[in-house]
Amino acid sequence: MSALAPFPGSTFFHKGQRSPVIAAMGQRLVAEKCGKYRTGPGPEWTEVDQQSYAAWQHKIGLKGADANGIPGKVSWDRLQVPAKAKAKPEPAGTRVASPAPGHGVTTPYRKKGPHWSLGYHTGADYAAPEGARCVAVVSGSIARSGHDVSFGKFLVLRAHGFDFWYCHLSERTVTTGSVKAGQKVGEVGSTGNATGPHLHFEKRPAGGGFGSDVRPIW
Numbered sequence: 001m002s003a004l005a006p007f008p009g010s011t012f013f014h015k016g017q018r019s020p021v022i023a024a025m026g027q028r029l030v031a032e033k034c035g036k037y038r039t040g041p042g043p044e045w046t047e048v049d050q051q052s053y054a055a056w057q058h059k060i061g062l063k064g065a066d067a068n069g070i071p072g073k074v075s076w077d078r079l080q081v082p083a084k085a086k087a088k089p090e091p092a093g094t095r096v097a098s099p100a101p102g103h104g105v106t107t108p109y110r111k112k113g114p115h116w117s118l119g120y121h122t123g124a125d126y127a128a129p130e131g132a133r134c135v136a137v138v139s140g141s142i143a144r145s146g147h148d149v150s151f152g153k154f155l156v157l158r159a160h161g162f163d164f165w166y167c168h169l170s171e172r173t174v175t176t177g178s179v180k181a182g183q184k185v186g187e188v189g190s191t192g193n194a195t196g197p198h199l200h201f202e203k204r205p206a207g208g209g210f211g212s213d214v215r216p217i218w
């Protein structure tokens, strides 16, 4: 478990106060179904934070002045606010920069080499640690999921007449149905023919077999 934010004292929570700890608190309140936020939560202390916190105090059985929405030590410690707010996931439906967010191409498309059966690399590789997130690069649907000697555990995202292959996965988060751009679909691994954890990302015309690859852009 990650480090918790120590109770900053009740006087810390006043109008105009800004702190990442307030955003982290808000995220915990939302997780506890106490969030009253229409937008956010954010780093600035607002009345909505106070209303949300009061809901938490009521939830754990506090009453009267102990449930006025200003954090006290007991309720704060129960809430277990992490020291760091979670990074916001990119909003679903927007263009994503990489099928393995935070990671770039390490072996490019069409690189030539004797260890590839067609004499060239049919996709682009994104080296990343085992378990790193793989996301849908565009909105579409999962057309196929399976296991292959070369490609290991794989998923095929179909969109706009093309198939996007996610290969060597350690985990598949979704195996069927529609997905939004930016939505997690699996995790990087080294299943199949791989020397280390990476995502092999390949694009083909929808339904196209091995060798029908095109430049993996989206």
Ligand SMILES: [Zn+2]
Pocket: 107, 121, 123, 124, 125, 199, 200, 201
């Ligand atoms: Zn590859």
